[in-house]
Amino acid sequence: xxxxxxxxxxxxxxxxxxxxLSEVGKYxxxxxxxxxxxxxxxxxxxxxxxxxxxxxxxxxxxxxxQVIQFLTDDLLIGNIRPYLKKIWLATHNGGTNGxxxxxxxxxxxxxxxxxxxxxxxxxxxxxxxxQHSKGAKMPRGDKTAVMCYKIPLPPLPxxxxxxxxxxxxxxxxxxxxxxxxxRRKQYEYYRDALLRFENITKILRGVKRVKLGxxxxxxxxxxxxxxxxxxxDDRNGINWIKIGDVDTGVxxxxxxxxxxxxxxxEKSRLLKKGDFILSxxxxxxxxYILAIDGCIHDGWxxxxxxxxxxxxxxxxxxLSSSGIQQYWRQSVPIGTIQNLNSxxxxxxxxxxxxxxxxxxxxxxxDRFDVLTNDLTQGLPAEIAxRRKQYEYYRDKLLTFEETIS
Numbered sequence: 156x157x158x159x160x161x162x163x164x165x166x167x168x169x170x171x172x173x174x175x176l177s178e179v180g181k182y183x184x185x186x187x188x189x190x191x192x193x194x195x196x197x198x199x200x201x202x203x204x205x206x207x208x209x210x211x212x213x214x215x216x217x218x219x220x221q222v223i224q225f226l227t228d229d230l231l232i233g234n235i236r237p238y239l240k241k242i243w244l245a246t247h248n249g250g251t252n253g254x255x256x257x258x259x260x261x262x263x264x265x266x267x268x269x270x271x272x273x274x275x276x277x278x279x280x281x282x283x284x285x286q287h288s289k290g291a292k293m294p295r296g297d298k299t300a301v302m303c304y305k306i307p308l309p310p311l312p313x314x315x316x317x318x319x320x321x322x323x324x325x326x327x328x329x330x331x332x333x334x335x336x337x338r339r340k341q342y343e344y345y346r347d348a349l350l351r352f353e354n355i356t357k358i359l360r361g362v363k364r365v366k367l368g369x370x371x372x373x374x375x376x377x378x379x380x381x382x383x384x385x386x387x388d389d390r391n392g393i394n395w396i397k398i399g400d401v402d403t404g405v406x407x408x409x410x411x412x413x414x415x416x417x418x419x420x421e422k423s424r425l426l427k428k429g430d431f432i433l434s435x436x437x438x439x440x441x442x443y444i445l446a447i448d449g450c451i452h453d454g455w456x457x458x459x460x461x462x463x464x465x466x467x468x469x470x471x472x473x474l475s476s477s478g479i480q481q482y483w484r485q486s487v488p489i490g491t492i493q494n495l496n497s498x499x500x501x502x503x504x505x506x507x508x509x510x511x512x513x514x515x516x517x518x519x520x521d522r523f524d525v526l527t528n529d530l531t532q533g534l535p536a537e538i539a540x541r542r543k544q545y546e547y548y549r550d551k552l553l554t555f556e557e558t559i560s
Contacts, residue, residue, distance in 0.1 A: 162313045163309075166309070166310045170556035170557050178262075179306075179308070180261055182259070188222075192216060194214075195213070195247075197222065199254060200235050205241055225248065228268040229245045230245070232284075234256050238294075244269065256296070266306075266314070278550075367505050370507065373457070374457050375456055378452040378453050419450070423451065425448070428446060430457060431467075432457050434454065435455065435496065439483065
């Protein structure tokens with residue numbers, strides 16, 4: 156980083172000026188017809204990914220009315236639950252809504268888009284955003300406060316060099332992530348091959364085929380509506396498990412962002428550690444195992460009482476397999492919003508091999524799982540280490556001595 160140090164000595168030996176974001180940026184306000192956006196160009200809080208992972212294709216696109224237009228190089232920040240750290244630097248034009256803040260640079264001669272992206276990707280910004288947010292149950296960032304956030308404005312040559320360094324870090328992480336994705340596809344191939352019913356039948360003569368509801372208790376969650384049912388008290392509150400707070404790539408649910416009161420829990424579905432839950436909303440059918448006790452709303456389907464028939468890890472692999480997932484996708488009625496209801500889950504045909512055979516299959520799949528998902532070993536551990544390294548250098552590179560005016 157000697158080049159960066161040379162640039163700092165050359166351009167800003169006495170420090171860098173900090174200015175409110177409003178001096179170099181503004182919110183985009185132009186509106187366009189909803190018909191002008193599609194699944195890739197519409198961005199809402201639902202398809203912005205947490206932990207600064209960008210965005211995915213939208214499962215919901217408005218069909219009428221107008222949306223807020225964003226342009227390439229605008230910075231989009233999720234304004235609901237700032238602690239989720241949703242941020243994306245636009246790579247193309249599109250549309251968004253009032254739950255997303257589209258920030259546009261007004262002085263490109265003073266600030267580059269990627270440098271601003273790195274500044275607002277820092278945990279310090281999201282901590283500031285949460286500090287000024289409003290609402291307890293679903294905090295929302297304060298748009299005025301965001302524009303008051305002070306950012307350093309080093310000369311453009313310094314911004315370019317910092318961006319170059321940080322881009323190298325992100326590129327290395329992206330390469331590792333791509334390799335991990337390939338490994339996971341390989342794992343999924345072998346998982347599906349092992350769990351395909353026809354294959355199990357060939358391996359084990361006479362293996363039973365049952366409907367899921369015959370061997371597992373399947374019920375839908377329920378939702379207490381009044382705000383008074385929720386609490387911030389960790390001592391007396393009960394875990395409130397929401398789909399929006401759960402990462403898609405995890406197996407266990409270990410914590411929640413919110414709590415529900417005892418009175419609220421009586422109107423909800425209370426589950427115990429070890430129970431399964433399935434998402435039954437837009438991205439329906441994802442299985443999770445509870446590592447905590449907690450309550451679920453009607454966006455979940457609960458599964459319990461399977462212990463005498465299924466090894467929990469085998470059941471998790473089975474429900475995650477492409478065969479089961481495809482069955483659910485084909486069984487859900489076509490409509491604007493598709494939901495996986497409890498009756499479809501109960502009627503799902505599944506194999507029921509012996510517990511000994513289940514344990515054997517789990518042993519094989521778990522070895523693959525460690526290579527692709529274990530954060531303490533292999534590629535996931537290396538990616539996590541790289542991300543920590545990147546965040547350390549990002550924060551270090553974006554910290555400047557401030558000029559005394």
